[in-house]
Amino acid sequence: MPIRLDRRNADFATRFNAFLATKREASLDIETATRGIVDDVAKRGDAALLEATAKFDRLPLEAAGLAIGPDEVAAAVAACDAETIDALKLARDRIESFHRRQLPKDDRFTDALGVELGWRWSAIEAVGLYVPGGTASYPSSVLMNAVPAKVAGVERLVMVVPTPDGKLNPLVLAAAQLGGVTEIYRVGGAQAVAALAYGTATIAPVSKIVGPGNAYVAAAKRLVFGKVGIDMIAGPSEVVIIADATGNPDWIAADMLAQAEHDANAQSILITDDADLADQVERAIAAQLTTLSRAAIATASWTDFGAVILVSNLDEAAEIANALAAEHLEIMTVDPEAVAGRVRNAGAIFLGPHTPEAIGDYVGGSNHVLPTARSARFSSGLGVLDFMKRTSMLKCGPEQLRALGPAAMTLGKAEGLDAHARSVGLRLNLR
Amino acid sequence: MPIRLDRRNADFATRFNAFLATKREASLDIETATRGIVDDVAKRGDAALLEATAKFDRLPLEAAGLAIGPDEVAAAVAACDAETIDALKLARDRIESFHRRQLPKDDRFTDALGVELGWRWSAIEAVGLYVPGGTASYPSSVLMNAVPAKVAGVERLVMVVPTPDGKLNPLVLAAAQLGGVTEIYRVGGAQAVAALAYGTATIAPVSKIVGPGNAYVAAAKRLVFGKVGIDMIAGPSEVVIIADATGNPDWIAADMLAQAEHDANAQSILITDDADLADQVERAIAAQLTTLSRAAIATASWTDFGAVILVSNLDEAAEIANALAAEHLEIMTVDPEAVAGRVRNAGAIFLGPHTPEAIGDYVGGSNHVLPTARSARFSSGLGVLDFMKRTSMLKCGPEQLRALGPAAMTLGKAEGLDAHARSVGLRLNLR
Known part of the structure; x- marks a missing residue:
């Protein structure tokens, strides 16, 4: 059963803190294995990369077969549904427009003493983009990573994607083409991260690696951090919804389940000052769950990690949202802006009943790569600045x-x- | 002997790449030990922290003695030399003025469809600042970390500093006071990093940890990364100087040695199109070395890691500087701005003969916490943005x-x- 907490109960603080401390991911002891793979690729290059790919992806390759060339990309794009390509183009254009506004300004000034000071921004020259294989291979994520990099001015944008048993989602290649990716290699796992960080005869090294991946990919990114830059290490996704009596229970339930269907470790939390709404949402979730294609995943997520938190008023809701520091925060109240104004920690805020998070996932224009697991307390969603660096100047x-x-x-x-x-x-x- | 490379030699590329690949730090196998300390503090809190402090700093304490209170700070400040306090105040004010210009702007706009988009910046609420003990305990670094955090709006700024055998540099406390640090604890090492990340009964947890430290501190930061944010993991310091025939060999030598005296692993590199200047600088370094208080350290650094690189022209110098991606780049040529315009990868650039790096280390106003070990290819010096995070908005x-x-x-x-x-x-x- 999902947990239910009531801010008015005497044991709320204790139970809420226990809830905050709940781990949603088993911490696998994979560091030693990962380090072995990373060191091997750093040392033996292509040979180690090919061996790991044969072993983990069951894909025997020679070095010449690592790259996915323009012909293969073109063939994949041609095989895609036209409506989906159009939707990806809309997403690409909107992401680009939004992120152009993030381009930072250089500064140069002379102070009262006559000292010249300032700074200059420049793009990172070469960036690696990790794209997971299998069911977590999302074309939308390719765009969310690639487009800000291109807006920043990154010249070499190198995508790696595992193709277990040779299988690859053609939409991922289409998104890579639309997003301006300049090189693609059919490798994944810790071995791909190592190849990007250290370089091999076939894959020239990059300076930064971004993109989501499984626990091995995350461990490899942690290992190469410092040698290259990395983005945040992403955990399972989560949504917090603040709603008052005006909230539509069916819509709220649908948004909670859109989060829950991602992953059995995903988390959906409703904070409301209306106990009736809470009941209605729970019933609507139960009803909608049965009809979902990913019902098993969504049910596991909702049962194990779902929560409803009752509060006396929306100030308390904002306070709890700050402690949760959610990746996604939806606000469906009479005055969503007022509630948003009291929230400090959130990756992205979706205002009002007509802004389901799924819009932000795909075509809103803002980035869907956002800080998870309470890291919105100290970090931001992916943006143009993640692909640039600043040089300070003094004269x-x-x-x-x-x-x-x-x-x-x-x-x-x-x-x-x-x-x-x-x-x-x-x-x-x-x- | 320092290495000498000549861009015009046939084997330059091979030798330069070998030079680039030189490791300046032994990679100690301290991860297991560090993990033990971090896990212990995470589990047992103050008790583990006090035990580690007794063991590593030879300092038996009770929990009540962990904090360094206002009286102790005031007494330390009173014991400091007035001229030094004034210099710290000048530094603080200049750092503050420079960093105020880095405060980012929120954005909110409505696109052609009527979608409202934007983002909002906010300060991280609680930040931990690690300050090394002993000889690497620099008051200037306290200011360089604390002032941007305060400019960003960080409310809780928690400093930890080890006091081996109970000894502490009073100037560090003075800098903490001037920089607006709100809490200070006399702990260091991996145990201090763990206390900041996980919290103990005495030390409330923070959301991000910044500041330099030894290999144990760096390993601990890597371990807690994700649970909290961290800044870059700093390596030994380095300077690259590009000079032409107009360069003053004594001044260049002095700047090379100012770098070398930091650490036996520090690195000073001269790139010049003038072989005579190269000879003169080498002679000047030999002469100045003998008179330095830290001659042994500077000699080790210069002998083991120093380099002179001869080039045919300043375009080549800029190209090599880009590959080196130095923490500090000094340019002493006829037209330093022109050379700077061709350099993309550098933490900070110091223009012209009258801008020794030491000015930037202390009182220039720009930050002296800068990316080392070629990480200027993908990261920036410390700044206000490191203490803030961005929440995107969609409606x-x-x-x-x-x-x-x-x-x-x-x-x-x-x-x-x-x-x-x-x-x-x-x-x-x-x-």
Whole structure:
């Protein structure tokens, strides 16, 4: 049964904290295995990559067969349904428009002393994009990762996707083409992450790796972090819905289940000040569940991790939403903006009854790669800045050095760094 | 002997790539030990933290003694040299002015369909700041981490600093006070990182941990990454200097040594199109080395990791600087801006002969926490954005949902996510 908590009960804090601490993923002890694979690819390159691909994807390949070339992509695109391609194009265009607004500005200014300061943004030259195989192979995620990278100005955008038994979703290749991916390789798992980080004879190394993956992929990303940049390590998806008596129980139930169908570890939480609505939503979920194609997954998610939290008022709802720091927050109340104004921690907020999260998943334009597992407390959804870096600039003339130099020398000496002090003093004829 | 490479030699590419691949840090196998400490603190809280502190810092404490309170800070500040405090204040004010310009803007717009989109930035509520003990305990680094956090709006800024044998640099406490740190605890190592990430009875948990540390601290940060946010894992410091015949060999030598004195693993590299200048710099380094208080460290760094790279022209210099992706890049040429314009990968650029890196280390205003070990290819120096996160916002009305809904349904179905499609279809009376 999904849990039900009531903010008005005396044991709420205890039960809520226990709920917050619930782990939704088994922590597998896969680090040793992952490290073995990563080290092997780092050392032996293509040979290790091919062996791992033969073993894990049951796909015997030679190095020449690693790349998925333009002909293969074109053939896949031709096999796709035209309506779906059109929907992907709409998504691509809207994602691009939204993310263009995130392009940061350079800054350059001269302060009162005449010191010139500022910074300059530039794109990362080469980025790897991991795309899972099998049922979690989503073309929409390809766009959500690729489009911001291209908007940022990334030149080399290298996609890796495993093709277990040689099978690949053609829509993933279509999304790669629409998203501006420049190279594609049919490899996955920790071995693909290692190939991107260290490079092989066939795959030139990249500087950053983004995209979701299974536990091995996540462990490999953690291992190569530092050698290359990585995005967040994604956990199972989640939605929090704040609703008052005006909420439509069927719509809310549908949104809860849209989350639950992702994964048995996904989580859907309703926070409401209306106990009747809570009951109605629970009944609507039970009714809708039976008709879903992924009913087994959604049922497991709802039963194991679903929750309804009753509150006295919407201020309390916002407070609880802040503690949950959800990946997705839907607000269906009389004044959703007012509630949103009190929420600080959330990956994305969907305002009002006509904004189901599924719109944001596909065609809203904002990014659907969002911080999970309460990490919205300290991190953001994927965006253009994740594909850029900032170089700071500093320029003094002789006068500015005379003005600032003595303080720098004082601090250098105080830190026991005499050569720091001397690099300034020499220029000023000071010791 | 420092290495000398010549871009005009036939074996340059091979030798340069070998040079790039040189590791400057032994990779210690400390992960198991670190994991033991982190897990222990996560499980047993204060008790484990106190035991580790007694063991590693030889400091027997009770929980009540963990915090460094305002009285102790005030006493430390009173004991500091007034000139140094003034220099720290100048640094603080300049860092604050520079970083205020980095505060990001929220965005909210309505597109052609009437969809409301945008995002909102907010500060991370609680951040932990790790400060090393002993000789690497730099008050300037406290300011460089604390000030951007305060500018961002972080409310709880929790500093941890080990006090081996009870010893602590009073200037570190002074910098904490000037930087707006709100809590200080006398703990360090992996145990301090774990306390910040998981919380103990005495130390409430934070959402992100920043600041430099030794290999144990770095390993602990890697372990808690995901549970909390972390900044980059810093490696040994480095400088690249591009100079032409106009470069002053004594000044260049002084700047190379200011880098080398940090750490035996630090690295100083000169790239020049003038072989005479290269010779003069090498001689000046030899002469200056003998007079340094940290001569042994600087000599080890220069001998083991120093390099001079000869090029035919400054375009080649910029190209090599891009490959090196240095933490610090000084440009001392006739037209430093022109060279800077061709450099894409660098943490910070110091323009012209009167901008020694030491100015940027202390009082320039830009941040001295910068990406090391070639990570400027994919990451930036510390800034205000590291202490904030972005929440995206999406709002459709019924018309916008009618316009976008069908494409979202098409993509949901194409991805096998029927409940996604239904969450839209139910609102549109579509299936």
